[in-house]
Amino acid sequence: MGRELTPKESEEYLKYREEQGHKAAELLGIPYETLVEIENRAREEVLSDDSWEKELAEKNKRKAGIL
Numbered sequence: 790m791g792r793e794l795t796p797k798e799s800e801e802y803l804k805y806r807e808e809q810g811h812k813a814a815e816l817l818g819i820p821y822e823t824l825v826e827i828e829n830r831a832r833e834e835v836l837s838d839d840s841w842e843k844e845l846a847e848k849n850k851r852k853a854g855i856l
Contacts, residue, residue, distance in 0.1 A: 810824055810825065
């Protein structure tokens with residue numbers, strides 16, 4: 790992974806990300822807050838779903854002849 794951002798870089802990144810979010814929300818015709826809620830729900834769903842890891846582990850075990 791890369792280096793840690795400096796406080797200034799982190800602030801600039803967050804500002805840029807928010808600006809892009811506002812542009813995306815405008816293009817979609819929804820309030821920015823709604824877009825943030827949708828992104829947060831999607832992120833939580835993806836992070837809570839580890840079924841792909843289990844499927845991959847089973848597939849690799851079958852390939853290795855462990856199952």
